[in-house]
Amino acid sequence: MASTTVRDTVLGSVVFSHSAVDDCVLLKSDGWPTYHLASVVDDVTMKISDVIRGQEWLASAPKHALVYAGLGVQRLPRFTHLPLLLGADRRKLSKRRGDASVRSARDALAVSPEALLNFVAFLGWTPPTAAAHSAPGEGNAEDDVLSVAELAEHFALTGVHRSNAVVDRRRLDWMQGRHVRRALQAAWTPGGQGAGGQGAGGQRAGGDAAAVPPGVSAAKVASETMIAAVSVLDSHERADTPLELGALLQPLLFAPDLTAVAAMPAAGGSAAVNALATAEARVAAWNEDAAPLLQLLLAEWEALPEAAFSLSAALPGAAEVMAGRGCAAAEGGSAPQAMAAVKATVKAFAKAAASDAAPDGQVPAAGSSAGEARKAKRKKLPASRLMLPLRWALTGQSVGPALGDVVGLLGREACLARLRAALQAAA
Structure with missing residues (x-):
């Protein structure tokens, strides 16, 4: 049985029996060529070296190979039939069904070109440097985050997978977040766009004025503080767009206005700071012992x-930030002594409930049901009883990065100033 073999970069050698190849029209009755003839003639005329198209065109490959042979072409271009792009419903993407295009992802979703190119490149391809995943394209390994230059260096058609690729919006959001962080870190690295000039004095994170020791570059401290802040948010994984990241960075770099309704913390784990959070949400973080x-x-x-x-x-930038404060970075977690004081405060407060005199100065009647209930409650006081109000006092939020990292990033003076402001706002 006669057959035609098409050599494909992704699929290898594909053999088509001529009995399975139907006759096709090459020239219509009006003299106009069909796609099968016109595409081959164009490729030959323009000396095309590679034909790259979707796998739905694989069935046409033997027809085109026969047309090449009929035209006397000795060396065919290299064929590459790419896997199809599927939606979450595992159906092929289609403009008729309103599936997102590259342009809509760039414009409507505000995805950066670098992140979008990175995401599209990984639809059916994995670089040789990528960490092993349970399946192609799965996981969120850092090796998957590549710049345009890195993609150009590593991309090869031989690395394209045979199986179809599912377009996962969650992965696009994740990749956008990584590129946003990279861009910020690059911009705030000394010598980058945000590094600024040299100086002998500066401002600390939190917006609280603090003198930088003589001989220490204020611009250097500021840039490293930004890098450290982005790194703190990295561990929290809550920002995927520049707007979200900016909203989350703001309370780490500027003292929140705790008197404004918009500064009240969100009452849940939303993906970004809710600028319209209500006063009731503040009550969720506050309590009678706060x-x-x-x-x-x-x-x-x-x-x-x-x-x-x-x-x-x-944390990146921690050494320079702490040098600006005149001390060294901590080995291990951030602010170990300050956070130990938080736990000690809760324990001391609970222990004080063992006496009839309450810690806030109120003295319930001896043996009264109210007094006994209060003591029993405070003997089992959870750390969250202080942690939630403390987070609100320092950031104006009810959720966020590890509190120790927030305290370490703000530093002593900013933490004290924000605590005093919170107590005054709650009075």
Whole structure:
């Protein structure tokens, strides 16, 4: 049985029996050529070296190979039939069904060109440097985040998968977030667009003025503070667009207005800071013990040195930020002493409930049901009783990165100033 073999970059050698290849019209009755003839003539005339198209055109490949042979072409172009792009319903993407195009993802979804190109390149392809996944394209390995230059270096048609690729919007969001962080870090790295000039004084994270030691570049400290802030948010994985990241960075770099309704914390784990959060959400983070607990913590923190509020040495930029404060970065987690004081405050507050005199100065009647209930409740006081109000006091939010990293990034002076402002706003 006669057959035609088409050599494909992705599929290898594909053999087509002529009995399965139907006759096709090459020239219509009006003299106009059909696609099968016109495309081959164009390829020969323009000396096309590679024909790259979707796998739905694979059935036409033997017809085109026979037309090449009929025209006397000795060397055919290299054929590459790419896997199809499927939606979440595993159906082929189609403009008729309103599936997103590259242009709509760029314009309507505000996806950066770098992230979009990175995402599209990984639809059916994995670079040789990528970490092993359970299936092609699965997982969110850092090796999957590549710049345009890196894509140009590693991309090869021989690495394209045979199976169809599913367009996953969640992965696009994740990849957009990684590219946003890369861009910010690059912009704020010394020598980048955001590094600024040199100076002898500057401002600390949180918007609280703080003198930078003589001989230390204020611009360098500012740029490293931005890098550290982005790294802190990296661990929290909550921002995928520039707008979301900007909203989350703001309370880490500027003191929140706790008197404004918009600054009240969101009452859930939304993907971004809710600028329209209501006053009721603030109540969700506040409780009857919040004010006395924060007052006790303020006294504890006032007795601690700057080094107790240090950033973790594992965070990028931490060494330079802490040098600007005149001390070293912490080995291990951020602000270990300051966070230890938080736990100690909760324990001391609960222990004080063992006496009839309540910590806030109110003295319930001895043996009264109210007094006994209050003591029993406070003996089992959870750390969240202070953690939630503390997060709101420092950031104006109810959710966010690890509180130790927030405290370490803000530093002693900013933390004390924000605690005092929160107590005043709640009074």
